[in-house]
Amino acid sequence: MANSVNIPQFPQAFWRDSVSLPDFPKLNESIRTEVAIVGGGITGITAAYLLTRQGMKVTLIDASDLLNGVTGHTTAKITAQHGIIYDELIQHFGKDKASLYYQACMDAKQLIEDTIQTHQIDCDHRQEDAYIFTNSDSYVSQLETEKKAYEQLDIPSELTSSVPLDIPVKSGLRMDNQAQFHPLKYLKVLVDEAVKNGLDIYEQTTAVDIEYNKHPTIVTREEHRINCNYVIQASHYPFYDGEGFYPTRMYPERSYIVAVKTSETYPGGMYINAESPTRSVRSTNMNGEDLWLISGENHKTGQGKSTMKHYEALQQYAEKQFGISEFVYRWSAQDLTTMDKVPYIGPVTKNEDNVFVATGYRKWGMTNGTIAAKIISDRILDEDNPYAELYVPSRFQADPDVRKFTSMNADVAKHMIRGKLEYTNDNVKDLSADDATVTRVNGKRTGVYKDQDHQLYAVDTTCKHLGCEVNWNSGDRTWDCPCHGSRYSYTGEVIEGPAKEPLNKVELE
Numbered sequence: 001m002a003n004s005v006n007i008p009q010f011p012q013a014f015w016r017d018s019v020s021l022p023d024f025p026k027l028n029e030s031i032r033t034e035v036a037i038v039g040g041g042i043t044g045i046t047a048a049y050l051l052t053r054q055g056m057k058v059t060l061i062d063a064s065d066l067l068n069g070v071t072g073h074t075t076a077k078i079t080a081q082h083g084i085i086y087d088e089l090i091q092h093f094g095k096d097k098a099s100l101y102y103q104a105c106m107d108a109k110q111l112i113e114d115t116i117q118t119h120q121i122d123c124d125h126r127q128e129d130a131y132i133f134t135n136s137d138s139y140v141s142q143l144e145t146e147k148k149a150y151e152q153l154d155i156p157s158e159l160t161s162s163v164p165l166d167i168p169v170k171s172g173l174r175m176d177n178q179a180q181f182h183p184l185k186y187l188k189v190l191v192d193e194a195v196k197n198g199l200d201i202y203e204q205t206t207a208v209d210i211e212y213n214k215h216p217t218i219v220t221r222e223e224h225r226i227n228c229n230y231v232i233q234a235s236h237y238p239f240y241d242g243e244g245f246y247p248t249r250m251y252p253e254r255s256y257i258v259a260v261k262t263s264e265t266y267p268g269g270m271y272i273n274a275e276s277p278t279r280s281v282r283s284t285n286m287n288g289e290d291l292w293l294i295s296g297e298n299h300k301t302g303q304g305k306s307t308m309k310h311y312e313a314l315q316q317y318a319e320k321q322f323g324i325s326e327f328v329y330r331w332s333a334q335d336l337t338t339m340d341k342v343p344y345i346g347p348v349t350k351n352e353d354n355v356f357v358a359t360g361y362r363k364w365g366m367t368n369g370t371i372a373a374k375i376i377s378d379r380i381l382d383e384d385n386p387y388a389e390l391y392v393p394s395r396f397q398a399d400p401d402v403r404k405f406t407s408m409n410a411d412v413a414k415h416m417i418r419g420k421l422e423y424t425n426d427n428v429k430d431l432s433a434d435d436a437t438v439t440r441v442n443g444k445r446t447g448v449y450k451d452q453d454h455q456l457y458a459v460d461t462t463c464k465h466l467g468c469e470v471n472w473n474s475g476d477r478t479w480d481c482p483c484h485g486s487r488y489s490y491t492g493e494v495i496e497g498p499a500k501e502p503l504n505k506v507e508l509e
Contacts, residue, residue: 005260005315005319005324005325005326005327006327007258007311007312007315007327007330008327008328008329008330011330011331011332011475011476012329012330012331013072013073013257013329013331014259014284014286014291014293014328014329014331015067015072015073015074015076015182015183015184016067016068016072016073016184017329018182018184018286019182019184019185019188021065021066021067021184021188021191022191023065023203024066024201024202024203025202025203026202026203026204026205027061027202027205027220027222027224027226028222028224029224030224030225030226030227031059031200031224031225031226031227032226032227032228033057033058033059033200033226033227033228034056034057034058034228034229034230035047035051035056035057035058035059035228035229035230035231035232035380036058036059036060036061036218036226036228036230036231036232037058037059037060037061037231037232037234038060038061038062038207038218038231038232038233038234038235038239039060039062039069039232039233039234039235039236040060040061040062040065040066040067040068040069040201040203040234041067041069041070041071041072041234041236041365041369042071042183042187042365042366042369042370042373043232043234043358043365043369043370043372043373044060044062044232044234044235044373045060045066045067045187045190045191045194046187046190046369046370046373046374047232047234047372047373047376047377048060048190048191048194048199049115049190049191049193049194049197049373050373050374050377051377051380051381052193052194052197052198052199053193053197054381055197056380056381057198058194058198058199058200059199059200059201059202059226059228060199060200060201060202061201061202061203061205061207061218061220061226062201062202062203062204062205063204063205063206063207063235063494064203064204064495065203065204066191066201066203067183067184067187067188069236069496070236070333070334070335070361070365071183071184071187071365071369072183072184073257073331073332073333074183074333074365074366075257075280075282075293075295075363076180076181076182076183076282076284076366077130077178077179077180077270077282077364077366078108078109078112078178078179078180078181078366078367079105079109079130079175079178079179079270079364079366079367080101080102080105080106080109080155080175080178080367081130081132081175081178081272082105082362082364083132083272083274084132084142084143084146084274085101085341086098086101086102086146086149086150086153086155087145087146087148087149088341089101089149089341089342090149090152090153092340093340093342093390095152095153097390098149098152098153099153099154100386100387100390101342101390102153102155103386103387104367104371104387104390104391105364105367105368105371107371107374107387108366108367108368108370108371108374109178109179109367109370111370111371111374112125112179112181112186112366112370113125113179115186115190116181116186119189119193121185121186121189122185123181123182123183123185123186123189124180124181124182124185124284124285125179125180125181125182125186126179126180126181127177127178127179128178128179128180128268128269128270128282129174129175129176129177129178129268129269129270130174130175130178130269130270130271130272131163131165131172131173131174131175131269131270131271131272132146132172132173132272132273132274133163133167133169133171133172133173133271133272133273133274134169134170134171134172134273134274134275135167135168135169135170135273135275136170136274136275137170138275139171139274139275140170140171142274143159143171143172143173143274144159144171146173147159147173150173150175155175156175156176156177157173157174157175157176158173158174158176159171159172159173159174160172160173160174163269163271164267164268164269165267165269165271165281166264166267166321166322167271167281167321178270180270180282180284182284182285183366205220205221206220206221206494206500207219207220207221207226207235207239207240208220208221208239208500209239209240210231210240210242210355211225215227215228215229215354216228216229216230216231216352216354216355218231221500229354230354230355230356230380231354231355231356232356232358232376233348233355233356233357233358233359234358234369234372234373235497236334236335236336236359236496236497237252237336237359237484237485237496237497237498238348238357238359238498239497239498239500240348240355241348242348242349242352242355243349244348244349244357244393244394246344246357246359246393246498247465247466247483247484247498249338249339249344250336250337250338250339250344250359250360251300251336251337251485252300252301252334252335252336252337252484252485253298253299253300253301253334253335253336253337253363254298254299254300254301254307254310254332254333254334254480255278255295255296255297255298255332255333255334255335255363256295256296256297256307256310256311256314256330256331256332256333256475257293257294257295257314257329257330257331257332257333258293258294258295258311258314258315258318258327258329258330259291259292259293259294259327259328259329259330260291260292260294260315260318260322260324260325260326260327260328261289261290261291261292261324261325261326261328262290262292262318262322262323262324262325263323263325264322264323265290266283266290266292269282270282273296276298277296277297277298277313278295278296278297278298279294279295279296279314279317280293280294280295280296281293281294281295286328291328292318292322294314294317294318295314296314296317297310297311297313297314298363300482301334301480301481301482301485301487306474306475307332307473307474307475307476308474308475310332310475311330311475315327330475332475332476333363334485334487334496335361335362335363335365336359336360336361336362336485337360337362338359338360338362340395341362342360342390342391343358343359343360343361343362343368343372343391344357344358344359344360344391344392344393345357345358345368345371345372345375345376345388345391345392345393346375346376346379346388346391346392346393346394347392347393347394348393349393349394350394356376356379357393358372358373358376371387371391372391375387375388375391428448428450428456428458428508431448431450431456432450433450433451433452433453433454434450434451434452434477435449435450435474436448436449436450436472436474436477436490437472438461438471438472441458441506441508442506444460444506445460445461445462445469446458446459446460446461446506447459447460447461447470447472447479447503448508449472449477449490451490456508457490457491457492458505458506458507458508459479459488459490459491459492459503459504459505459506460503460504460505460506461479461503462503462504463481463483463484463486463499463503464486464494464499464500464501464502464503465481465483465484465486465497465498465499465500466483466484468481468482468483468484469481469482470482470486470488470503473487477489477490478490478495479492479503481499484498485498486498486499488502488503491505492504492505
């Protein structure tokens with residue numbers, strides 16, 4: 001494509017770049033607290049805020065920096081419109097539970113808005129209608145079916161032949177009164193408020209296990225202990241499985257976002273298409289101008305084409321539909337999808353009711369993450385929550401879960417075997433700057449990256465989770481596991497779980 005607007009060389013999220021966040025120390029001793037939260041994203045921070053308001057002693061740890069995970073790389077739509085989902089929920093769970101799912105999302109939206117009002121948070125919050133649109137004849141009938149599901153659930157909506165955004169559309173389904181915001185401006189205030197209420201925060205502190213005596217105890221990588229009454233795993237992927245078999249009941253997907261300026265005026269609204277590849281569009285404010293956020297290109301982590309191609313595809317779409325005057329940011333995100341598409345929120349297993357998990361948000365973390373914090377906080381505070389049963393992690397519906405269970409784990413097995421056999425005979429000395437290859441060093445499958453200064457970094461490509469072989473992610477300069485979504489930096493450090501330990505380094509002769 002002929003385009004003079006260049007893709008930024010390095011990925012960086014607008015949300016992270018536009019907010020200054022406080023720093024917190026690393027945990028260097030064993031401590032005692034009432035509630036220990038692992039993960040400094042929207043779920044962990046919201047839960048800490050809710051619990052400290054009620055006088056509970058809470059400690060939050062994060063393996064990296066606060067808000068540097070999925071929450072810092074979101075599209076930040078506060079919506080109950082999670083793709084074409086409600087007809088499927090009615091068919092699988094029944095009308096009552098499908099209605100609960102919608103109400104949970106809307107209650108999460110209300111909780112966010114009430115919190116914004118309480119603390120007068122300036123976070124670019126704006127009410128917007130949300131649209132699913134299609135330009136494909138084969139998806140028009142699906143939107144009509146989804147509209148009927150909306151009507152059964154009394155969701156305010158309209159089926160339309162056009163949308164405010166200037167794009168080709170054959171049908172659109174509008175969900176009224178949704179919202180968007182700047183997630184880090186919002187959550188920074190929640191952090192400040194929770195700290196005022198006594199929250200202790202430790203960054204660069206990785207949880208690796210839970211031990212039991214009378215109460216659960218978190219064990220960190222440095223073997224410090226956090227003794228507590230309750231553990232909230234808000235770490236995206238549960239670091240402690242408790243024989244809940246979470247790796248076999250979820251799969252990870254990556255998606256990509258480009259942030260551009262155009263000569264067009266943004267017409268309002270939030271948009272996502274029905275067909276594949278996914279195209280999602282919203283805007284945000286950047287120094288008084290519209291910054292267009294265009295996202296999509298979903299694929300299973302560690303699988304598929306060169307990841308840089310996904311950014312290029314979004315660039316081409318943005319240029320064709322809206323024109324690009326400036327390409328400002330690019331970044332990617334990863335999230336987990338459960339077998340029935342409903343998040344797992346609640347006790348990690350039936351028998352461990354003081355260790356909680358919140359995962360499987362399917363890229364809709366603003367509402368799912370907020371309601372997760374409310375469900376778990378209510379459980380700890382011994383308050384009823386109408387949504388607890390819907391999200392309980394121990395559920396297992398026979399259909400379609402069994403088929404998905406078999407398919408997901410067959411895919412893992414395929415990549416487990418194939419990855420062991422895949423490598424090149426490339427000479428690492430011939431690598432270009434900012435490029436990587438997978439080769440053999442002393443008989444072992446080895447990933448080698450050459451940086452801009454021609455320094456080589458070599459790692460054993462065997463993932464430290466369950467032994468799959470990682471693949472190179474050219475768009476983000478990471479090693480990604482195609483089995484369960486663990487991600488590592490080019491030096492081998494863990495960026496994203498379920499892996500807890502870094503890749504082994506390999507010495508090059």
